[in-house]
Amino acid sequence: MANKNVDENINYLFQTILNIETMEECEALFDDLCTKMELASISQRLVVAKMLSEKKVYSDIVAQTGASTATISRVNRSLAFGKGGYEKLFKKEQPEG
Secondary structure, eight states: OOOHHHHHHHHHHHHHTTOOHHHHHHHHHHHSSSOOOHHHHHHHHHHHHHHHHHHOOOHHHHHHHHOOOOHHHHHHHEEEOOOHHHHHHHHHOOOOO
């Protein structure tokens, strides 16, 4: 039964995130939901994934993000063997400029 509750909680989290409409709402939710360290870790993994998808080398990623090589390796495994979530989001990004 515990697994069902965890799944329901995760689905509630995902649905709540899908309901966010503005940057202000997003910032407020994540400020309330996560510690500064949790946000730093999540955002670092996202930046690492973006850099790996751009074919950056580990040494450049370490230098620019401060991520450990273990974190970079984990993110790289997610890119190679995950569900494609990073790639789907990166395709939706607006070009800078």
